[in-house]
Amino acid sequence: MESEFVTVPFILPYIAQTETVYCVASTFSPRHLMMEIDAPRGVPKAGVARANLAVSNENPCGSKGPHYEKFKDYSVLQQHVIFWDRDGDGIIWPLDTYRGFRELGFNIPFSIFAIMVINGGFSYPTRLAHSVIPDPFFRVYLDSIHKAKHASDSNVYDHEGRFVAQSFENLFAKFSSPGANDLSLKQIFNLMSGNRCAVDPYGVCCFLSRN
16 A cells, blocks of 8 residues: 655644654554655754854854854854953963953952852863863863863753754753743753752852853
């Protein structure tokens, strides 16, 4: 018996690419029915990590603009943290971290706290790409920033600094309000609680300083 195809007059809201999806009916059905569903356009293969594109359902080809054009050869994680490389030398000094957080509007105590967490915690993991000797100035090295990936995070970035669109979309689908594209302070703390690993105060502090 030949397979029959039916075009279904609705779409699946969570399929993130344009493709044909085949749904096979139960064997208890009087006939073997296959439904052909045209999914909406979105991020193709959202579970595949992107090296230098931060894609989303709103921007399936990635964000464009002067920042991307300038740093398009950097990984997405490097593009994320390069804001703190104030002089463009590929190194984030403690003073760079302080100035960056102050520019973002954080108060002095929190900016000092960020130095202790970020430079104190990320310096040696990124330093290992250059030397086994710890950096006496607690500098963070941009070219190996992926080595500083920690637990209790959102998994939006993988261990190579690439962007995982599915994890990004899952974050908002799970913790934001229905239809919203942002997170309130309470929702951010819910996110931290939901992703917290056991016995990981360091990872929690790192996640807090980045959000």
